[in-house]
Every structure is written in C-alpha cells, then in structure tokens.
Amino acid sequence: MIIARLKSDYRICHRMISRQWKTPPLPMRHQWKKMDSPISKEEVDRFIAKETGLGRLKHMYSYQPMSVISADLHNVLSLAAPMTLFSGMIIAGLRYPSAKFDFLKSPERGLVKFQRKNLRMARMYKYDILLLDLFRTAFKAGFKFGGFFTCILLVNQSLATYHNKSSPLYYAAGGAVAGALNKFVDGTRAMIAGGTVAGFIGLVYGGAFYLFLKQYGMTQDIFHWEDVRRRLEIGYELLEKENASKDDSKTKKDS
Structure with a gap:
C-alpha cells in the first residue's frame, strides 16, 4: 500500500512539474506585433525598398550620434572582443610549461640562484619573469587570432550589409x-x-x-529590418520633441 501510494504521488508531482516547466513555442520572428509604435510595417518596408547597398555600407561605417557606432559594427565587435581575449588566455595557458622550462635554461636563473639567501625576492623575481613572458604571449596571440577573426567578421558583415x-x-x-x-x-x-x-x-x-x-x-x-524600425522610431520621437518645443516657444511669444 505504501509503495503504491508513493508511486501515485510521484506521478502526480511529475505531471505538475512537466506542466509548469513546459517550454512555450518559439515566437515567430520578423512578425509585426501591434505595439504602441508610431512606425508602421509599411513605412519600414518603404524605407528599405529605397535603400541601396552603398548607402547601407556608408551607414555601417559612419558615426552615429546616439550610439557612436552602427548596430552592424556592434555585432562585429561583440563577437570579436571575446574571441580575442579567449584566444590570448588559452595560448598563454598553453605557453606556461614551456615558459617555465625556458626560464630554467635562461641566464636569469643564475640571478635567482644568487639570491638564495632571500627566497622571497628570488621567487618574486622568478614569477615576474614568467608573468611577463605570459603577458607577451597572450598579447601576440590575441592580436594574431583576434585580428584574423575580426577580419572574417568584418568582411562578412560588409557583404551581408551590402546585399x-x-x-x-x-x-x-x-x-x-x-x-x-x-x-x-x-x-x-x-x-x-x-x-x-x-x-x-x-x-x-x-x-x-x-x-x-x-x-x-x-x-x-x-536584423536590418528591426534596426531600421528602431531608427525610424528614434527619428519620430526627436521630431515630436522638436515640434513640441516649437509649439511651446510660440505659446510663450503669444502670451
């Protein structure tokens, strides 16, 4: 009886948890949702239809007053920066055993031996040399692999933006x-x-x-469709603020 009761309780709990944590279906992307947005779907489509590939490229590499860089360049940097740091850390970690072996064969090891009486200074000097070697290796690896990966992403994003x-x-x-x-x-x-x-x-x-x-x-x-909609919304808000300020100035003059 006790085992049967436990089994039934387990089944009930399992059903409740499965219903509670059931993952909802993924929302449809690129589907216009009726929100409190002043920009309609047709306005965004008309704006994109008037664009050219060179115009999109010019906007990609131009200065943006609100965000400094464009959303396309932000995509490139958001992927390239972690890859640069990650590659530098991995290569520096792999370099540590060989850096330690090179230190044992280097002339600096003689200075460490000479400072045997002061073990604390000797260890500090040893780890300073090793850390300097690792930082140099990480910088070179990050610059090489990060530049390689950034070049791939930049060319890809430029072609994707153009087309x-x-x-x-x-x-x-x-x-x-x-x-x-x-x-x-x-x-x-x-x-x-x-x-x-x-x-x-x-x-x-x-x-x-x-x-x-x-x-x-x-x-x-x-992504470009959503970016255009966001830019049009920002432009509409700025225009509304400008018109409101003009109306306020007119009312002040009339009064």
Missing part, C-alpha cells in the same frame, strides 16, 4: 581575405595557400553559424 542577406559564402570570403593578409609577408604562393585554407575554414564556420541564425530568426534581413 541585405546572410550567406555562408560571405564567411568564406572573409576567411580567404584574412588568410591572404596573414601570409602577405611570405609571398604570393603563401597568400594563395593561406587564403584557400582559411576560406574553407570560414565556409565551415559560416555554414554552422548561418544555420543557427536561420533557426532563431536572426539573419541579416530580419
């Missing part, structure tokens, strides 16, 4: 440009080889990332 759509081929083009620039010093053949390999890597990464964007409704056309 107003997302595609894995844009990541491949960014990888080819980044690989060629990385091997610029080594000659033409090295640039071609580096561009080919990096272009293939960019194609694989771009294909996986494009599927992610497509799944969650975050492709370039949808």
